[in-house]
Amino acid sequence: MRVLLVEDEEDLARQLQESLVDAGYAVDVAHDGEEGHYLGANEPYDAIVLDLGLPILDGITVLERWRRDGLATPVLILTARDRWSEKVAGFDAGADDYVAKPFHMEEVLARLRALVRRAAGHASAEMSCGPVHLDTRSAKVSVDGQPIKLTAQEYRLLAYLMHHQDKIVSRTELTEHLYDQDFDRDSNTIEVFVGRLRKKLGVDVIQTARGLGYRLAPPGGAN
Ligand code: CA
Numbered sequence: 001m002r003v004l005l006v007e008d009e010e011d012l013a014r015q016l017q018e019s020l021v022d023a024g025y026a027v028d029v030a031h032d033g034e035e036g037h038y039l040g041a042n043e044p045y046d047a048i049v050l051d052l053g054l055p056i057l058d059g060i061t062v063l064e065r066w067r068r069d070g071l072a073t074p075v076l077i078l079t080a081r082d083r084w085s086e087k088v089a090g091f092d093a094g095a096d097d098y099v100a101k102p103f104h105m106e107e108v109l110a111r112l113r114a115l116v117r118r119a120a121g122h123a124s125a126e127m128s129c130g131p132v133h134l135d136t137r138s139a140k141v142s143v144d145g146q147p148i149k150l151t152a153q154e155y156r157l158l159a160y161l162m163h164h165q166d167k168i169v170s171r172t173e174l175t176e177h178l179y180d181q182d183f184d185r186d187s188n189t190i191e192v193f194v195g196r197l198r199k200k201l202g203v204d205v206i207q208t209a210r211g212l213g214y215r216l217a218p219p220g221g222a223n
Helices: 010-022 033-042 059-068 084-093 105-119 152-163 171-178 187-201
Strands: 002-006 026-030 047-051 075-080 097-101 126-129 132-135 140-143 146-148 206-209 213-216
Touching: 002 010, 002 033, 002 171, 010 026, 010 105, 026 033, 033 059, 047 059, 047 105, 059 075, 059 084, 075 084, 075 105, 084 097, 097 105, 126 152, 132 152, 152 171, 152 187, 152 213, 171 187, 171 213, 187 206
Parallel strands: 002 026, 002 047, 047 075, 075 097
Antiparallel strands: 126 132, 132 140, 140 146, 206 213
C-alpha cells in the first residue's frame, strides 16, 4: 500500500512519515499544495493524508482539483481543532474522513486502514485467504495460526494482494503500489519478492497468471 502525505510542518511530516512506514506503507511526502497536487494527480496512491493549511495551494483547493479531475483515491484531511467549518468545507470538497490536530498517531493510522480497506471493498480489519491470515491493525501474518515473520516489503506485497483478492494484479500495478517514488524500481524485483513470500508462507496462495500478473486465491482452487 502506498500513501501520499501532504504536510508542510516539517516535524509533523517526519513523525507521520515514520509512523506510516512502520505501519507498512510506502510513503511519498509533499511539503506544499502544489507538489502535493502534482503527486496525487500523477502517481497511483492507495490513500492520501492531506493537511488543509498548506503553502502555495491550500488543501481544499488541492482536493477540489483532484475530485474535479476524477481522482477517486480516499483522502483523509488533517484539520484544525474546533474549526467545524473547515471540516464541512473538507467533506464538501471530497474528503472521506478527517482527523483534528493535535491527534494521536494511532487514530490517523486506524482511520487510514479503514479508508484503504473500504476502498478495496473490505469491511473487516482482518483478512484471510485459505490458511493465510493478515491483520491490518498489527501488520501481522499467520498461516494455520502460526505467526510468519515478513519483511516490510513482503508484508506490503501480501497486504496489497489481500486487499485485491481474486483479482489479477499486474507486476506494474504492484511496483506502483509497493514502492515510494524514490525507490529504484525494477519490475524483476517483484518476482524476487513473490518468490520469497511464497517460500515463507509455505502454502500455494499466490497464483501466477502468465503474462498478466499474480492473483491471491485459496490453495487447491480450480481456477
Ligand atoms: Ca499546515
